[in-house]
Amino acid sequence: xxxxxxxxxxxxxxxxxxxxxxxxxxxxxxxxxxxxxxxxxxxxxxxxxxxxxxxxxxxxxxxxxxxxxxxxxxxxxxxxxxxxxxxxxxxxxxxxxxxxxxxxxxxxxxxxxxxxxxxxxxxxxxxxxxxxxxxxxxxxxxxxxxxxxxxxxxxxxxxxxxxxxxxxxxxxxxxxxxxxxxxxxxxxxxxxxx
Amino acid sequence: xxxxxxxxxxxxxxxxxxxxxxxxxxxxxxxxxxxxxxxxxxxxxxxxxxxxxxxxxxxxxxxxxxxxxxxxxxxxxxxxxxxxxxxxxxxxxxxxxxxxxxxxxxxxxxxxxxxxxxxxxxxxxxxxxxxxxxxxxxxxxxxxxxx
Numbered sequence: 636x637x638x639x640x641x642x643x644x645x646x647x648x649x650x651x652x653x654x655x656x657x658x659x660x661x662x663x664x665x666x667x668x669x670x671x672x673x674x675x676x677x678x679x680x681x682x683x684x685x686x687x688x689x690x691x692x693x694x695x696x697x698x699x700x701x702x703x704x705x706x707x708x709x710x711x712x713x714x715x716x717x718x719x720x721x722x723x724x725x726x727x728x729x730x731x732x733x734x735x736x737x738x739x740x741x742x743x744x745x746x747x748x749x750x751x752x753x754x755x756x757x758x759x760x761x762x763x764x765x766x767x768x769x770x771x772x773x774x775x776x777x778x779x780x781x782x783x784x785x786x787x788x789x790x791x792x793x794x795x796x797x798x799x800x801x802x803x804x805x806x807x808x809x810x811x812x813x814x815x816x817x818x819x820x821x822x823x824x825x826x827x828x829x
Numbered sequence: 830x831x832x833x834x835x836x837x838x839x840x841x842x843x844x845x846x847x848x849x850x851x852x853x854x855x856x857x858x859x860x861x862x863x864x865x866x867x868x869x870x871x872x873x874x875x876x877x878x879x880x881x882x883x884x885x886x887x888x889x890x891x892x893x894x895x896x897x898x899x900x901x902x903x904x905x906x907x908x909x910x911x912x913x914x915x916x917x918x919x920x921x922x923x924x925x926x927x928x929x930x931x932x933x934x935x936x937x938x939x940x941x942x943x944x945x946x947x948x949x950x951x952x953x954x955x956x957x958x959x960x961x962x963x964x965x966x967x968x969x970x971x972x973x974x975x976x
Binding site: 660667669673695706707714721760762791 | 833834835836837838839840841842843844845846847848849850851852853854857860861864867869871872874875877881885886888889892
């Protein structure tokens with residue numbers, strides 16, 4: 636019988652991570668800001684996401700594997716911070732609404748609201764998120780390939796599957812992804828909250 | 830969180846992942862050029878990052894200090910429990926010696942053992958400690974240089 640052993644990935648200490656973060660240049664600061672804005676569709680601002688991600692790394696809760704680039708690692712932490720926060724927000728919302736059925740009824744009849752409701756609380760229900768995705772798809776109404784790219788990515792198609800569906804080689808796929816991503820960022824420079 | 834909420838959230842996260850992949854692929858020069866085109870001042874960007882970073886560092890330091898304090902407190906508690914084991918052994922010796930004495934203290938100790946319905950050397954730890962504390966309170970025994 637083959638015994639399986641689990642070995643922790645080689646990782647930097649919290650002090651080493653702190654040193655690397657301190658050494659980041661302005662372009663990296665800008666990159667991290669843009670990533671925070673991209674994941675900030677929810678209950679936190681980009682500043683809050685960035686702060687919480689840095690905190691989790693600096694206090695040692697999140698460990699930076701040596702085989703991952705710092706920006707990629709921090710992007711992953713920011714994504715998980717934003718997702719955790721949305722889930723917490725939803726849990727509290729459902730709890731304060733009484734039960735999930737009430738929340739679902741509200742969702743079905745919710746009018747088109749902006750990001751915050753009358754109390755300034757974020758609106759994160761499925762209907763709102765679906766409208767946000769529609770807005771993104773509409774950006775490319777004159778560019779069917781780009782529009783399909785957004786739709787396929789949203790549905791969870793892999794790069795290979797999208798290439799096959801849209802008949803794109805590697806280079807064309809990369810170029811399309813760049814065009815779509817930059818188009819979305821140009822339309823929402825302050826992130827998807829705006 | 831309904832299934833629809835989660836489903837729509839996952840779709841947006843996948844599109845966000847695509848954008849983030851592209852951001853991670855950009856060279857510093859591309860980022861700099863794009864910032865210039867969009868009128869983003871990278872000096873301001875760095876200052877803003879520095880503010881967030883500093884606050885996070887302070888919070889992390891506090892959090893690590895708290896963890897260190899909790900660790901020290903846990904170690905002290907462990908040490909206290911070890912000390913107590915040593916005290917119990919010492920206390921039993923003291924009790925045995927006091928019981929041998931033909932005086933009020935010895936009679937008091939033997940009386941306590943009879944009340945507990947246990948031979949003296951099998952008195953529960955709590956009873957041993959309580960007995961010594963009682964004797965101390967009554968002024969019949971002192972723990973300073975008494976053993």
